[in-house]
Amino acid sequence: MSIGDIRDIGDGTRSVRAGLPEPVAYEPTLPGPVFAAHFHLPGEPTGPYTYGRYDNPTWTHLEQAIGELEAPGRPAHTITFASGMAAVAATAFSQLRSGDAVVFPDDGYQALPLLHERLRAGGVEVRTAPTGGDAQLRVLDGARLLWIESPSNPGLDVCDIRRLVAAAHEAGALVAVDNTLATPLGQRPLELGADFSVASDTKGMTGHGDILLGHVTCTDLELATAVRDWRKTVGAIPGPMEAWLAHRSLATLQLRVERQCGTALVLAEALAERPEVTGLRYPGLPDDPSHRIASLQMRRFGSVVSFVLPDEERAERFLNRLRLVDNATSFGGVRSTAERRGRWGGDAVPDGFIRFSVGAEDPEDLIADVLRSLDQLDKPQD
Numbered sequence: 282m283s284i285g286d287i288r289d290i291g292d293g294t295r296s297v298r299a300g301l302p303e304p305v306a307y308e309p310t311l312p313g314p315v316f317a318a319h320f321h322l323p324g325e326p327t328g329p330y331t332y333g334r335y336d337n338p339t340w341t342h343l344e345q346a347i348g349e350l351e352a353p354g355r356p357a358h359t360i361t362f363a364s365g366m367a368a369v370a371a372t373a374f375s376q377l378r379s380g381d382a383v384v385f386p387d388d389g390y391q392a393l394p395l396l397h398e399r400l401r402a403g404g405v406e407v408r409t410a411p412t413g414g415d416a417q418l419r420v421l422d423g424a425r426l427l428w429i430e431s432p433s434n435p436g437l438d439v440c441d442i443r444r445l446v447a448a449a450h451e452a453g454a455l456v457a458v459d460n461t462l463a464t465p466l467g468q469r470p471l472e473l474g475a476d477f478s479v480a481s482d483t484k485g486m487t488g489h490g491d492i493l494l495g496h497v498t499c500t501d502l503e504l505a506t507a508v509r510d511w512r513k514t515v516g517a518i519p520g521p522m523e524a525w526l527a528h529r530s531l532a533t534l535q536l537r538v539e540r541q542c543g544t545a546l547v548l549a550e551a552l553a554e555r556p557e558v559t560g561l562r563y564p565g566l567p568d569d570p571s572h573r574i575a576s577l578q579m580r581r582f583g584s585v586v587s588f589v590l591p592d593e594e595r596a597e598r599f600l601n602r603l604r605l606v607d608n609a610t611s612f613g614g615v616r617s618t619a620e621r622r623g624r625w626g627g628d629a630v631p632d633g634f635i636r637f638s639v640g641a642e643d644p645e646d647l648i649a650d651v652l653r654s655l656d657q658l659d660k661p662q663d
């Protein structure tokens with residue numbers, strides 16, 4: 282039975298049943314991927330399935346599932362994409378025209394400046410301000426779209442989403458929230474008033490570090506139609522296999538997120554005790570600068586912990602000596618990863634800044650691995 286219209290169920294139940302079609306005798310619970318460039322199409326092309334760039338039954342199931350997670354008990358429209366950036370770009374380009382102004386965070390995902398360049402080239406005024414302190418409020422005047430990333434990646438700053446949404450709507454701006462870090466089990470932007478909940482599903486949503494995917498969810502049909510039309514135009518569509526794998530992965534979303542967020546807090550608490558660690562950020566830590574606002578709008582605080590080691594050399598040593606943590610980018614996967622973020626050159630972070638993505642390992646094993654590596658920080662590499 283579809284649980285789309287039930288509000289009062291737990292996240293685990295919702296995760297395992299999200300987007301499942303009504304049972305059909307002798308058919309699988311989750312139908313397999315449909316590989317089709319075109320569909321039999323007698324007469325007028327009214328759909329639902331006509332051509333593979335327009336729609337696909339495997340996307341329909343996944344989009345239903347994501348909608349149920351993003352907006353439980355409410356009708357929602359989800360459009361899935363080939364990657365998170367495809368979803369981000371579709372939201373921006375489907376809404377902004379030459380002469381419009383848009384407000385972005387200046388501490389968000391490091392590919393956003395690439396998008397700014399494209400928007401500017403198309404005559405859009407791009408303004409930026411930090412996530413922390415709700416600073417985006419100060420540059421909102423006359424904007425058509427406010428883009429929020431909270432918690433921000435990689436600095437983990439948080440803004441008051443309800444407050445920013447209220448001010449933006451008052452000023453006639455739409456609001457998109459990049460919810461990649463939190464996932465809908467950690468935060469539901471649409472319930473906080475946002476017009477678009479956008480995410481890279483490459484991260485915690487699918488959680489295995491093996492597919493790229495993204496989505497946009499809105500409750501307004503007109504906005505959703507504009508995003509869907511953009512996907513049709515640029516063709517940034519998910520492959521059916523990726524869409525099916527993503528749907529399968531959603532069944533374990535609550536299990537993964539619960540474990541990963543729980544261990545992230547334990548890791549943050551352990552790091553807080555270490556003298557060589559500075560700049561520690563985790564919104565779930567009671568004395569984190571973001572904790573108060575995060576507690577008002579987040580249900581779980583995410584799987585990413587950020588901190589700073591004394592310099593680049595020690596940070597690299599720390600990463601090299603970890604046995605259970607892969608030195609890799611991205612986050613939200615079941616296998617812990619960490620990286621020195623400064624190596625990309627796109628974030629305003631110190632040389633020793635580490636973004637640590639906590640996986641589903643046993644917490645005591647992971648913490649022991651981290652502490653052992655920290656204990657050897659001053660010992661030169663063999």
Ligand code: PLP
Nearest residue numbers: 364365366390434461481483494
């Ligand atoms: N938004 C955030 C917050 C991200 O961290 C990322 C990727 O790291 C993206 C968007 C882009 O996602 P993708 O790599 O799936 O295109």
